[in-house]
Amino acid sequence: MAATKGKLVYKIYRALSYGLSPFLYLHLRWRKHRGLEHPLRWPERLGRASLPRPPGPLIWFHAVSLGEGVTAIPVIKECIQRRPDLTILMTTTTVSAFEVLKNRLPTGVIYQFAPIDTPAAIDAFLGYWKPNAIIIIEGELWPNLIVDASRKGIALALLNARVSAKSFKCWSRPVLLPLIALMLSKFSLIVPLSTMQAIHYQLLLAPPFIINFSGDLKFAVEEFDMSEGEVKSIEDLKVQLAHRQVWMASSIHNGEEEVILGAHKVLMQWLPDLVTIIVPRHLQHGQEIAQKLRKEGQGVALRSQRDKLITGTNIYVVDTLGELRYLYSLTPIAVIGGSFLPDFAGHNISEAAAAGCAVLTGPHVGHFSSMILEMQRLNPFSVLQVSGIELERALRELFNDVKVLEVRRMAAKQAYQALSGGEVCSSKDLWFIDAVGSPTFRLGTADVKYALIEYEDAHYDVTYKNKCKIISVSGVPWRNRGKENLRFNDRILLKAYCCRSQLGKLNNGIAAKLVLTHKLTLVYMLFSIRVFWMRSSNSWLILGTAQIQQERYFHFWSLPAR
Template identity: 70%
Template sequence: MAMTGPMAKGEIVYKIYRALTYGLSPLLHLHLHWRKLRGLEHPIRGRERLGRPSLRRPSSGPLLWFHAVSLGEGMAAIPVIKFCSQRRPDVHILMTTTTVSAFEVLKDRLPANVIYQFAPIDTPAAMDAFLGYWKPNWIVIMESELWPNLIIGASKCGIGLALLNARLSAKSFRHWSRPVLFPLMSLLLPKFSLIAPLSSVQAIHFQLLQAPPFSIKFSGDLKYVVDEYEQKDTRHIEYLQKQLSQKQVWMAASIHRGEEEIILGVHNVLVQTHPDIVTIIVPRHPQHGQEIAEELQKGGQNVALRSQHKELIPGTSIYLVDTLGELRQLYKLTPIAVIGGSFFPGLAGHNISEAAAAGCAVLTGHHVGHFSHMVREMQQYNSLSVIQVSGKLELEKVLMELFADAKILESRQKAAKEAFHALSSAVVSNAWDVLNFHLLRNKC
């Protein structure tokens, strides 16, 4: 029976998209090369981005492909991957991401039997080659990686599709609701056997974009789950902990360019009443660490860079972490964590759960974007669990209060940790239950 309405229009839009991605393939290959020159693609595994494998597919048995765009989504997938690996040892697992930073961190955290590849770009040639080689039985996409050639190609091959931690920001929802793109979404979303949204608001977004109601099942936010991973080499962390043990400490994590000026302004006020204070700054993009350090030093600050294992000599009051994969360990060294990406419009916030799990008092700005539901849920559980501030003056005021009163600080730490544990319990098993029931069980 011929399709009518939005789905028929969606087929037309998809044919245009496929033709464009086919025609623009040479330019996309040049773009990947340009990214490689800038250090944004892996220096020797670039062929994987074109759908050309660097590892062998297991010769027999079903294969489950987890795809996450970058580090945050990849970290959220790991507990489910481990759960799947334990419950279904007969299933081979393939993990893909698109960023080098995700690769550098995840390669040491994934179970040894998980195959890791960089995800192919969404051109017909790359995606068809990838699907044709790996022949996955199921694909689990994390959050919002809705690539048309991937989804349509998988559907034509009879591959089961699931969207975990499914989300669409208000901006993305408006984008996909446009008359030109709405038919394409109407074509793509019905291909999913399972869509597990982060919240009821997200569920409504997906339903308005024509996701079948039967495919939508709640499992909880996987970014609440902090994967238990032991750092292989903790000597430097332990040494840093020893250096910080007699000092007042706070940390500003996942700081975007421009936000360090707010942090520095607050630091300059705090140091007047707490001369032994150390401010730990963790840039969202570690490659900017040296640049930020030089700017701070020009302003008269004595900065120690993590990558150089600089000691906190007397007078060093800013410790700048320009490395990857240590954030969770660093949270354990500080009683207070300010989460960046939240102080300016246009930023999307960052995950607050790791700081809460470590027992930090959690502070953030108001521009929390993708994590607004997490902030709201934690505050609903306990209003003291996440403190939101509007800028430098409010951040300064709250920090002064926390450093001045140990009981207030302890109550904020306890509130954050309790809210995290209450909301994170059973999330992974719920995700496994809906995934197993609605996808794996029906596609063996």
């Protein structure tokens, strides 16, 4: 029933996208005149290639913007190392990503702008490039792209997968849930960046056996090679800052500059030689900040104009692209923006931590909360979350006490190093790379199940039996029958994982031999109202916060060699 609804909703979406295609073309022209699309390469957004396709197998990496594009680079390098014969195609949708990544991608990687999600553009793009696999970074899901790729037999993978709270609420609506379920069913692999994100995807009806873990790829900070001019420019700025107190506010959105400038004015009262570096999220915003401050008579230097930090200049606005990670090395304190107003959802803190900055961020961090919690779990001093009102006091403490500042800098760097010490991606995440281009390559359900079910470095078919027991309801021990046959929606529970691979009931129809029985006891806390049907008492049970113990008996069956 759900599959039928999903196909129906998709047909409606496809018809609408087809009918709106002329208007989307006009919209692209309008964006080009506004400077939001590349002036020469904007036809690529219609699926028109500007470069020839090399012969041989090709993998397409897609990232919506600069942050996701930078996240993809370590994975691309890993793929090139594993399979140098593969051609890598990289796409993004923003001009800022193009300007930074065009000189940062590994040699041989083809860069194009991603097509808009209309039937004609997607068909033209897929027909020309003929990718063997598509790897989407984070959460850029477009129905025409995903469904058409699946129809053409192209493997789909979602790395560092995440869905924001707003998007999750939207996709969970009865009208849209069948559509997202249809799209997720087309993927062969989903690698969420956190456990909570894995739960989100299961709630959106993603097949459980395709979900695997590898950690947050944003911890894999990639070092870019700097040109001679870039090195000279950074060194020159370093000399100008040598004898001054410095702090930096990065990824600042419109409205957040009031918080930053408010803290700056207070700090200036007792640190007259202070330099506040402001790195706005959007370049135009930086120029607006500079104009406003100059009208107020404040000394401001603009990075794009190569202004010098002379005496009386206390604010340095960086209105250039691609320099953020280098600038972190010039400041002992980094305040990460996009987090001080509820309209935003934070930004990546790993680059600042990798540079050894004392990391501060606001309370509104969205999916970056998992990254912050992981770092704080390793060292509570690694990241400091403050409100806009508390920012000035936190900065004053750091400038006043050198020991506190050094402790926070060291804590951030050590926590980052601990979390980034592993592989960029595990072999289970990139196993399909080795198969791309082979005569028998077909990334289907059976292949995915075979690849993901592992135990002690061997492949197994696995079946399981469940036994559930309610431990407590809203904190009160459940003293009725010890074991109940519960009829509840099992997808609200994160299923069992072993060696970072999900175990599930498989019916491959392959002759197998029972080699091991493994018992796993899981305890879940459910923090929402759920209605359960109690078979034994023929009654409904309404639970608030419930703790459920689930025992799973896994039976491992050895598989024949392929």
